[in-house]
Structures are given as structure tokens and as C-alpha cells.
Amino acid sequence: MYKTYTPQIPASEPQRQYYLMEKLKAGLEERERQLGRPLTACVVTFGCQMNARDSEKLAGILEQIGYRLTESEDADFVIFNTCTVRENANLRVYGRLGQLKNKKAKNPQMLIAICGCMMQEEKEVEKIRSSFRHVDLIFGTHNIYRLAELIDQRISSGKTVVDVWDKEKGIVEDLPSERKYFFKSGVNIMFGCNNFCSYCIVPYVRGRERSREPKDIIREIERDAADGVVEVMLLGQNVNSYGKTLDQPLTFAQLLQQIEQIDGIERIRFMTSHPKDLSQELIDTMAGSKKICPHMHLPLQSGSSRILKMMNRHYTKESYLDLVRRLRNACPDISITTDIIVGFPGETEEDFQETLEVVDRVGYDSAYTFIYSPRSGTPAASYEDQIPDDVVHDRFDRLLALVQKKSAQAVSRFAGQTLPVLVESINDHDPSLVTGRLGSNILVHFPGKASMIGKIVNVHLQECKGFYYLGTAE
Ligand code: SAH
Numbered sequence: 208m209y210k211t212y213t214p215q216i217p218a219s220e221p222q223r224q225y226y227l228m229e230k231l232k233a234g235l236e237e238r239e240r241q242l243g244r245p246l247t248a249c250v251v252t253f254g255c256q257m258n259a260r261d262s263e264k265l266a267g268i269l270e271q272i273g274y275r276l277t278e279s280e281d282a283d284f285v286i287f288n289t290c291t292v293r294e295n296a297n298l299r300v301y302g303r304l305g306q307l308k309n310k311k312a313k314n315p316q317m318l319i320a321i322c323g324c325m326m327q328e329e330k331e332v333e334k335i336r337s338s339f340r341h342v343d344l345i346f347g348t349h350n351i352y353r354l355a356e357l358i359d360q361r362i363s364s365g366k367t368v369v370d371v372w373d374k375e376k377g378i379v380e381d382l383p384s385e386r387k388y389f390f391k392s393g394v395n396i397m398f399g400c401n402n403f404c405s406y407c408i409v410p411y412v413r414g415r416e417r418s419r420e421p422k423d424i425i426r427e428i429e430r431d432a433a434d435g436v437v438e439v440m441l442l443g444q445n446v447n448s449y450g451k452t453l454d455q456p457l458t459f460a461q462l463l464q465q466i467e468q469i470d471g472i473e474r475i476r477f478m479t480s481h482p483k484d485l486s487q488e489l490i491d492t493m494a495g496s497k498k499i500c501p502h503m504h505l506p507l508q509s510g511s512s513r514i515l516k517m518m519n520r521h522y523t524k525e526s527y528l529d530l531v532r533r534l535r536n537a538c539p540d541i542s543i544t545t546d547i548i549v550g551f552p553g554e555t556e557e558d559f560q561e562t563l564e565v566v567d568r569v570g571y572d573s574a575y576t577f578i579y580s581p582r583s584g585t586p587a588a589s590y591e592d593q594i595p596d597d598v599v600h601d602r603f604d605r606l607l608a609l610v611q612k613k614s615a616q617a618v619s620r621f622a623g624q625t626l627p628v629l630v631e632s633i634n635d636h637d638p639s640l641v642t643g644r645l646g647s648n649i650l651v652h653f654p655g656k657a658s659m660i661g662k663i664v665n666v667h668l669q670e671c672k673g674f675y676y677l678g679t680a681e
Pocket residue numbers: 292293406407408409443444445479480481506508546547548577578579580581582
């Protein structure tokens with residue numbers, strides 16, 4: 208199927224991968240000629256923004272190989288980039304993967320790949336190998352940059368390729384990547400996590416914390432800005448500990464100050480902030496910045512200091528509330544959002560009441576609420592006193608009701624004001640409207656047209672509808 212290539216495959220990265228992309232491209236073009244149609248690829252993402260960013264890198268490689276990207280799973284190459292943070296994430300993947308079997312029966316040359324956090328778990332890889340034999344490629348989170356090499360191996364061997372690394376290696380820079388939006392980008396500033404919250408599987412599947420060199424981050428954002436990007440989202444599991452392991456250490460606040468200098472970038476966002484490492488320097492930097500959005504995603508997890516200790520979070524209810532107070536002192540209109548887990552092992556009604564109390568006192572703009580899901584290999588999964596389902600669901604419902612009530616109150620504070628909105632899309636339900644976001648990340652819908660997408664427009668916020676606004680452009 209391929210022309211013969213000299214065995215001079217470069218040994219260093221990323222040159223080696225670019226070489227293999229060229230090789231695959233030649234093969235793909237030949238295949239397209241035989242079939243008389245273009246070959247397509249679809250990347251399906253589960254999980255967090257870090258995974259979404261990885262998917263952009265996978266899409267970038269597939270595009271470089273010559274595939275046309277599509278949203279449809281009726282493609283010639285389908286890849287599932289998985290999440291394993293909670294059990295229900297895994298169940299969804301298996302359901303979707305089963306459906307691909309029929310598609311492959313109709314299109315025998317179809318290639319199916321599965322990668323991401325779930326594949327870092329041995330038992331999941333075994334399950335795919337034994338029960339989902341239509342899968343061609345299995346790899347993990349540490350080697351996504353080698354996608355071209357893995358496809359090449361699959362084609363030349365004709366066998367399923369399994370390549371999961373249990374440890375991270377160095378960071379490979381300068382691979383292709385396909386941005387989902389032309390006006391905003393996600394930029395990894397670090398990978399992995401060292402915190403080992405007792406419920407969480409992420410440190411096991413993403414490896415140890417590594418920060419990217421500031422010069423690489425700045426160069427990526429400068430390129431994005433030159434391409435028309437106005438908003439960057441800096442990504443890491445705990446951005447507040449950025450830079451600690453670099454040869455020349457730099458704080459997250461210092462990194463933000465450098466990014467602030469980049470022309471063309473109008474808005475800077477970041478996630479996630481771990482409360483234990485949020486410095487006063489960061490608060491002061493936010494207060495003095497024109498570009499950093501007044502939004503802090505500050506996961507609480509629980510309002511009970513006793514449970515926080517069992518979760519290994521290294522802060523207390525009081526220190527969390529003090530942090531919120533200092534953030535609001537420095538940035539009065541700041542939007543605070545959070546993540547909360549209900550039903551952690553040993554959580555009593557009193558502990559849960561403390562969570563409700565913090566929700567009541569902080570008044571989050573929004574909160575993601577999760578039912579605790581035991582993850583094998585994490586300490587909390589083997590704790591005694593797992594909470595019965597009916598108790599957890601009852602608490603979950605009460606929490607959600609309070610979160611919704613408080614968030615509707617909090618979000619309405621901007622009613623009647625005129626504020627800048629970055630327009631992101633035509634409204635899903637009404638094509639005469641466009642949808643965008645305030646600096647605080649709150650959604651706004653207003654009459655407009657496609658030419659506004661990617662622009663920052665001043666919008667009069669007429670009516671608050673709970674978690675979003677209806678407005679008119681000034
Ligand atoms: N690094 C981020 C969170 C990443 S995971 C942080 O520290 O805040 C995103 C969210 O998933 C977490 O904030 C937590 O609320 C939730 N989560 C993680 N593990 C979970 C589990 N085992 N059960 C339920 N929710 C979980």
C-alpha cells in the first residue's frame with residue numbers, strides 16, 4: 208500500500224512524528240484515489256478541558272495526515288478520547304463504542320482508536336481487548352503525540368496496537384494542533400497532578416505534575432494571537448502551583464503578568480485553582496490586571512473541615528471562606544464558581560449541612576455538583592462507611608436546589624449594566640440571536656449576526672433568566 212521509504216526515520220521528536228505523518232499522507236492519498244472519495248476522521252472527547260485540548264492535538268495530527276475532520280462517527284477514523292474521573296463517564300464510553308461495531312461492519316477499512324485517561328487503567332484496557340475486538344488502537348495520556356507512529360504500526364502489522372505508558376516522559380513541543388474556535392484557545396501550562404486528593408484518579412492516570420517552560424507558553428499564545436485569538440484559557444489541574452518544578456522557578460502570577468503583555472490577547476482565563484495554593488500575589492495580580500477575567504473557579508468539594516481532611520485537600524472551611532473574602536475585597540464583582548462532591552465516605556448530615564452553609568455564604572455564580580464515585584486504586588474507595596444511595600441522592604437534591612437558588616440571585620447582580628461580551632456563536636435555538644460570555648463567564652444572548660462571532664461587543668443586560676442574560680448590543 209505504501210511506497211518504499213528509506214529506513215532513515217528521524218530519532219528525535221517531533222521530527223520523527225512529522226516524518227511519519229508525511230509517510231501516512233502518501234498512503235492516504237493513494238487510498239483516496241482508489242476509493243474516489245476523501246477519507247474522514249472524527250475525534251470524540253469525554254471529560255475535562257485538558258482532554259478537549261488533547262483532542263485538538265489529535266485532530267491536528269489527523270489533519271496533517273490528510274484526513275478531513277468531521278463531527279460524524281460514520282468516519283474512516285474514529286477516536287474516543289476518554290475520561291475516568293467518575294464511573295458513569297466509563298459507562299457512556301462503552302455504550303458508544305459498542306455502536307461503532309456496526310459502522311465498521313459497513314466500512315471495513317474503518318479504524319477505531321481509544322485513548323485518554325480510561326486507558327491508563329489496566330482493567331479497562333483488558334476489557335477493550337477482550338470484549339471490543341473491533342478496536343484497532345489503544346493508547347493512554349502520555350503518548351498522544353505519537354498518534355502517527357501508532358497508526359503506522361497498525362497499518363504495517365495488521366494487528367491491534369496497544370501502547371500505554373505507565374509513566375510520563377518529557378513534554379514534546381511543536382506538534383500540529385487544530386483549534387476548535389478561531390477566536391479562543393486552550394493552552395496547557397502544566398500537565399499531571401501531585402495532589403492525590405483521596406477520591407481522585409487523575410494523578411494516577413495523568414502522572415506527576417510538570418510545568419511547561421514559560422517561553423514555550425508565551426510563544427504558543429503569541430502565535431494564537433497572530434492567528435486572531437482574543438481569549439486564552441490556561442489549563443492545568445492546579446494552576447496555582449505552576450512553575451515550582453522549573454529549573455528557573457516562576458510563580459503563576461508572574462506567568463500571568465508576562466501573558467498580559469501579549470498584544471491582541473484581550474481576555475485571560477485559567478482553570479483549575481486549588482484553594483490550598485492560591486496566593487495573595489495572584490489575587491493582587493488579578494486586581495491590577497485589565498485582561499484577566501474576573502472569574503475564579505475554586506473547587507470547594509466539601510464545606511466540612513473534617514471531610515476536607517479525609518479528602519486530603521489541605522484547607523479548612525474557615526481558610527476557604529477567608530480566601531473568598533480576600534478575592535472579593537480585591538475584585539468586588541468577581542464571579543466565583545465551584546465543584547462539590549456529595550456522599551464522600553463517612554459524610555454525616557452535619558458535614559453536609561456545613562457544605563450547604565458554605566454554598567449559602569459564598570453565593571456561587573454556578574456550581575458543578577457530583578455524587579461521589581469510588582475509583583479503584585484511590586484511598587477513599589477502600590474507606591469504610593460508604594454512604595447509601597438513597598441518602599446521597601437526597602443530599603444531592605437538596606444541594607442542587609440551594610445552588611440553583613443562590614446562583615440565580617448571584618447572576619442577577621449585573622442586570623441593567625452594559626458590559627463587554629465575547630460573541631461565540633449563533634444561538635442554538637433562535638438564529639436571530641448570538642450567544643457570548645461576559646468576563647465573569649456568564650452567558651448572554653442578544654440579537655446579532657454571524658459576523659460578530661469572535662468580537663467583543665458591549666451589551667446592555669436587560670433581563671436575567673436565572674443563569675443567563677437576554678440583552679441588546681449598544
Ligand atoms: N483539579 C481539579 C479537579 C479535576 S476533576 C481540582 O482539584 O479542583 C473535576 C472534579 O471532579 C473535581 O473537582 C471533583 O469535584 C470531581 N471529582 C473528582 N473525583 C471524583 C470522584 N471520585 N467522585 C465524584 N466526583 C469527583
